[in-house]
Amino acid sequence: MKDMEEARARLKGVFNITMTPFAKDGALDLDGLARNVERVIDLGYDGVLIGGTYGEFPTMTVAERADVFRRVMDVIGDRAPAMLCSAGSDPRDVFELTRLAGDLGGVPMVTPPYVSEITDDQIVEFFREVAPLSKTGIIIYNAPGIGITLSPGVINRIAEIPGMVGLKQGDLNPTAIDRIANDLRGKVATFCASDLAFLGPVMAGFDGFSTTNSGALPELVLATWKAVRSGDAQTATALHALWYDYRQLARAFGQPQTVKAAMNLRGFDGGSVRLPLRDVPPEALEKLRAVMERLAADPRSGVTLA
Template identity: 70%
Template sequence: MKDFSECHARLRGLFNITVTPFRADGAFDHEGLARNVERAIGLGFNGVLIGGTYGEFPAMSTDERANMFRRVMDVVGDRAPVMLCSAGSDTRVVRELTALAGDLGGLPMVTPPFVSEVTDEQIVAFFRDIAPLSRTGVLVYNAPGVGITLSPAVLEQLAEIPNIVGVKQGDLSPTAIDRIANRLGGRIRLFCASDLAFLGPMMAGFDGVSSTNSCALPELILAAYRALEAGDAATARDLHRLWYPFRALAREFGQPQVAKAAMTLRGFDGGSVRPPLRDLDAAQVERVAAVLRDLSADPRSGVRLAG
């Protein structure tokens, strides 16, 4: 993407949050990441998100993240929009990675600075400083998981900042979704940050969804999203219900861990997680395998197991 206008026009649909496959010794598996990106594009995802919270960016060095941005953009080219997470607790790192992401033609995704006792005013000032650094715009990531939840009122202030292209909304409470959809819809792009419960935000008028678990269940989650996109809410609901047992395990064990274990079971490049996360143990993997077997037995899911 060459500029803000093109980025805004293409920023919609289902984005695959591509997990970062690490080897058992912690080394970066760049080839595996490239294969995962190619799979997502080949299956028809509207875009990919690289190095986000479920991509384990806090466990990477700045140099690793920058190298990952360059490698992924070399793989993707202009075939699909790419969100590149440039978040961090050190503003110097955020500035460096945000500028790089925009220069490469990706869309930098930035969380509020996760430092203690930061105020709403300081958060707004932070985004005013960061937004001009990227020629493609900046995507605000409202990520409660990092300890800061931006209120709808603060998001409305951020929407007024030039070069803010959208928000990826992690607070999925109905009141917040209702206000954001009706006060910000049409002004900036609105993305639901979780595939665990995306039907509500999409029905409210959001522009898209980012999905970690689609790394493990791409056929099923794509089918549910496309049904909703086509106006077939009943089919979308029924398909979403199919993978509730998988969602329950993701909530219990952690999404990147469960997604990676399921990917490996399916013959994809799941790889390992990096500390402080831990890979699933044998008993946990078997519970994931049992859910996959049940899904593969239902022809509606489209899920097929390796071998």
């Protein structure tokens, strides 16, 4: 993407949160990453989200994250929009990666700083400093699991800053979702950050959602989204219910661990997680295999196993 206007026009729909595959020894597998991106783009996903929390960015160096950004943008070119997570605990790293993401044609995704007792005013000023660094704009990343939870009021203040083009909302409290869907309508693109419970936010007016588990179940998640878009709530609900047992395992054993294990069962490039995460243990893997086999037996899922 060349500028903010193009970003605003193209930020909508379903975005695959692409897994970053690592070897058992922790080595970064850029070729596997490229194949993961190609798979979902070929299936028809509206875009990809690279190097987010489930992309394990906290375990990577700035240089590795830059390599990931460059490889992904080389692969997709202008075929689909890419959210490139430039969040970090050191603002200097955030500034560097944000500038690179915009220069490459992706849209950088930024969290508030990880600092104790930072005030709302200081958070807003941080986004004012970040905003001019990207020619494609900034996506506000509200990620309660890794830092500060932004209130709807603070999000609204940040969204007023010139250069803000989107929001990835990780706080799924219904009251927060309702306020954001209505307060930000027409200001920035709004994305639900979870495919475990995206139907409510989308029905409330969000522009799309990002999906981790589409790494393992890309056909099923995409079919659910298409049903939502066509207004077929009954089919969307049935398809979402189809992978409930999988979601239970993901909750029990964690994402991205479960996603990567399921991808490996399908012959995809899941690879391993990096420390401090641990790969799914053998007893859990057997439970996951049984769930994936049941999904593969249902033609609605689109799942095949290696």
